[in-house]
Amino acid sequence: MKKLLHSILIILLTVITQIGGIIYLISILLIKPTAHKKRLKLLGIFIALYLIATFLIVPNVAPLFGREKIKETKFLQAHSLCYQLANRNYVRPELNQTLAQIARQLEKQHHGIKLVHLDANFPFLDKFPLLPHLSHNDGKKIDVTFLYENPDGQLTNKKTSVSGYGVYERPKPGEYNQTDVCKNQGYWQYDFPKYLTLGTINDDIQFSENGTRNLVNLILEENTIGKLFIEPHLKTRLRLNHPKIRFHGCRAVRHDDHIHLQLK
Known part of the structure; x- marks a missing residue:
């Protein structure tokens, strides 16, 4: 059930933002299976990575793709x-x-x-x-x-x-x-x-x-x-x-x- 939910979120984030799905997947991989308060940590890591990517990384990489x-x-x-x-x-x-x-x-x-x-x-x-x-x-x-x-x-x-x-x-x-x-x-x-x-x-x-x-x-x-x-x-x-x-x-x-x- 968890895998299904993660898959749905990855698809939705990709459809809505293009980069959100891959960042969410990276966030999952950064969380240890035994970590305490996994959901809260996952949310925090995802938000931090997403904002860094959106406002610092993507604007500098996009010109390589002509945009x-x-x-x-x-x-x-x-x-x-x-x-x-x-x-x-x-x-x-x-x-x-x-x-x-x-x-x-x-x-x-x-x-x-x-x-x-x-x-x-x-x-x-x-x-x-x-x-x-x-x-x-x-x-x-x-x-x-x-x-x-x-x-x-x-x-x-x-x-x-x-x-x-x-x-x-x-x-x-x-x-x-x-x-x-x-x-x-x-x-x-x-x-x-x-x-x-x-x-x-x-x-x-x-x-x-x-x-x-x-x-x-x-x-x-x-x-x-x-x-x-x-x-x-x-x-x-x-x-x-x-x-x-x-x-x-x-x-x-x-x-x-x-x-x-x-x-x-």
């Missing part, structure tokens, strides 16, 4: 520390530079407003899946949040969920509903991010059409960007018409809670 940690500034930040702790904040250097440029331009247009990122990529190995995403596996992709506004119409850096995912800007009456189309075709997972919010917050804010449109246009202006995914009804509502804007397909998940962008 680097997102360089955060006062204009470019992760939505949550969880993305950093889980090593889901690595990109190719070219994307890092592009994100910094978009963040600077966004701040120029909207003083004090930050570019907030969600899942990017793991630090190592192309084709290693970053679940639940289908394509975040080569350092070229990243998700960023929409922009929101206060009841008085002023842009805010607040978001609508703890994770940054799962709170949708749903189709209005008369708008095309891609979610219904995909689910009617049997793609049940298309609506799955609603279970990944980790809790909804800031009920007083609302989706900013002007702010999000400006952000999308700033992204599209970058020559390094090859594709951008956003839900079809938002593309229409925001009057976006650019060949880089693509439909992600029903095998993915809906994109009316975030923007996906990727390098050429």
